[in-house]
Amino acid sequence: xxxxxxxxxxxxxxxxxxxxxxxxxxxxxxxxxxxxxxxxxxxxxxxxxxxxxxxxxxxxxxxxxxxxxxxxxxxxxxxxxxxxxxxxxxxxxxxxxxxxxxxxxxxxxxxxxxxxxxxxxxxxxxxxxxxxxxxxxxxxxxxxxxxxxxxxxxxxxxxxxxxxxxxxxxxxxxxxxxxxxxxxxxxxxxxxxxxxxxxxxxxxxxxxxxxxxxxxxxxxxxxxxxxxxxxxxxxxxxxxxxxxxxxxxxxxxxxxxxxxxxxxxxxxxxxxxxxxxxxxxxxxxxxxxxxxxxxxxxxxxxxxxxxxxxxxxxxxxxxxxxxxxxxxxxxxxxxxxxxxxxxxxxxxxxxxxxxxxxxxxxxxxxxxxxxxxxxxxxxxxxxxxxxxxxxxxxxxxxxxxxxxxxxxxxxxxxxxxxxxxxxxxxxxxxxxxxxxxxxxxxxxxxxxxxxxxxxxxxxxxxxxxxxxxxxxxxxxxxxx
Ligand code: 2HG
Ligand code: ZN
Numbered sequence: 001x002x003x004x005x006x007x008x009x010x011x012x013x014x015x016x017x018x019x020x021x022x023x024x025x026x027x028x029x030x031x032x033x034x035x036x037x038x039x040x041x042x043x044x045x046x047x048x049x050x051x052x053x054x055x056x057x058x059x060x061x062x063x064x065x066x067x068x069x070x071x072x073x074x075x076x077x078x079x080x081x082x083x084x085x086x087x088x089x090x091x092x093x094x095x096x097x098x099x100x101x102x103x104x105x106x107x108x109x110x111x112x113x114x115x116x117x118x119x120x121x122x123x124x125x126x127x128x129x130x131x132x133x134x135x136x137x138x139x140x141x142x143x144x145x146x147x148x149x150x151x152x153x154x155x156x157x158x159x160x161x162x163x164x165x166x167x168x169x170x171x172x173x174x175x176x177x178x179x180x181x182x183x184x185x186x187x188x189x190x191x192x193x194x195x196x197x198x199x200x201x202x203x204x205x206x207x208x209x210x211x212x213x214x215x216x217x218x219x220x221x222x223x224x225x226x227x228x229x230x231x232x233x234x235x236x237x238x239x240x241x242x243x244x245x246x247x248x249x250x251x252x253x254x255x256x257x258x259x260x261x262x263x264x265x266x267x268x269x270x271x272x273x274x275x276x277x278x279x280x281x282x283x284x285x286x287x288x289x290x291x292x293x294x295x296x297x298x299x300x301x302x303x304x305x306x307x308x309x310x311x312x313x314x315x316x317x318x319x320x321x322x323x324x325x326x327x328x329x330x331x332x333x334x335x336x337x338x339x340x341x342x343x344x345x346x347x348x349x350x351x352x353x354x355x356x357x358x359x360x361x362x363x364x365x366x367x368x369x370x371x372x373x374x375x376x377x378x379x380x381x382x383x384x385x386x387x388x389x390x391x392x393x394x395x396x397x398x399x400x401x402x403x404x405x406x407x408x409x410x411x412x413x414x415x416x417x418x419x420x421x422x423x424x425x426x427x428x429x430x431x432x433x434x435x436x437x438x439x440x441x442x443x444x445x446x447x448x449x450x451x452x453x454x455x456x457x458x459x460x461x462x463x464x465x466x467x468x469x470x471x472x473x474x475x476x477x478x479x480x
Contacts, residue, residue, distance in 0.1 A: 084438070107124070179219040230305045270291060354403065
């Protein structure tokens with residue numbers, strides 16, 4: 001008798017007929033990369049990975065699964081680049097869910113430099129979207145460390161933020177239209193390229209950040225901006241987190257429109273990068289305990305950004321905020337400075353077990369967050385190493401904790417809830433959020449009642465029930 005949790009032979013036959021041999025993976029060797037997350041927090045099982053090549057094929061698969069029903073092993077886990085930090089794209093351990101990979105839906109459908117729009121399918125990588133924009137003389141300004149692998153569908157489904165939120169907002173602010181396959185298999189074509197469209201509820205924003213629990217984003221109209229004509233980048237050793245904030249404020253007062261990124265890094269974070277990542281060097285005379293990375297950019301010709309940056313840094317050096325600074329003299333130097341920042345995640349992985357806290361507070365509270373959370377974690381676990389870094393300009397700090405040297409990694413990870421709650425208490429006190437840009441996934445639904453309980457969670461649950469009454473879409477993610 002077939003396992004009640006597994007898709008029936010009839011459903012399999014139907015899916016095979018829709019997708020053809022290239023579109024359905026069932027060999028465990030082929031499905032293995034799709035059942036584990038990048039951080040190795042979760043390992044699931046699946047009977048099959050569906051790989052539709054068109055929206056119509058994808059919709060037909062969803063319709064077939066909807067007809068079978070979630071209880072019949074037909075629930076669907078949409079998967080893009082599988083770079084989630086919170087296990088948002090892994091299937092359940094009991095093998096009862098199908099993985100639906102967007103990888104073959106990766107075409108650029110249209111680009112318009114006058115409208116400043118890019119219509120692109122969900123399985124295209126973020127890098128491919130950036131390149132298409134660049135080839136048309138524009139910029140798609142969302143930038144994250146995993147952009148070579150992360151896909152547009154995942155970027156939108158998690159409302160990714162990244163390095164340039166301070167200037168352009170999150171993914172949510174960069175989407176004008178969506179095409180979505182709904183849980184009953186219908187296709188909603190909302191690929192409008194309009195800057196103004198007040199026609200009832202803004203449905204696209206429901207699907208952005210829903211982590212695939214309400215439907216599957218298959219294509220999007222993205223908002224582009226004019227390409228920058230000048231950029232200037234500096235790495236600064238700063239006296240303290242407070243000094244980094246003062247430098248941000250100084251820059252904002254001087255030329256707010258020029259700031260493209262303002263990142264904070266701790267001394268330990270940079271030491272780990274220098275220790276674990278080959279070929280990186282510190283372009284400063286001496287290491288420090290705190291750093292800021294500033295990137296300025298403008299589409300205006302002859303804006304003199306380099307002079308702007310020099311003037312601000314000179315004043316900050318005089319005031320003691322900045323201890324030393326290196327301004328990139330070439331594209332290679334700019335990339336080398338950014339590498340020191342972007343390799344933080346990989347360096348922390350190589351150093352041993354770590355617990356991530358992707359938190360946000362009002363920008364003005366970032367120094368207080370760093371100080372208080374560092375003390376609170378040290379009190380919880382002697383020897384624990386705080387590695388705060390990230391997007392200071394928008395208030396999103398990755399307050400990551402590295403295991404005490406010599407501690408058993410499994411024993412450290414077993415304390416993850418206690419560590420996250422310790423940081424969470426400080427964040428709550430500062431009116432912040434327990435998930436700034438990585439989402440909820442499988443890791444954080446347990447926090448939802450505490451942080452978003454009452455009317456807020458009730459509304460979310462009712463929306464889920466209204467749109468996906470069978471619970472077919474990405475079960476166990478986001479909502480407890
Ligand atoms: C980043 O800003 C990413 O680099 C990853 O959001 C952060 O590794 C992390 O915790
Ligand atoms: Zn980040």
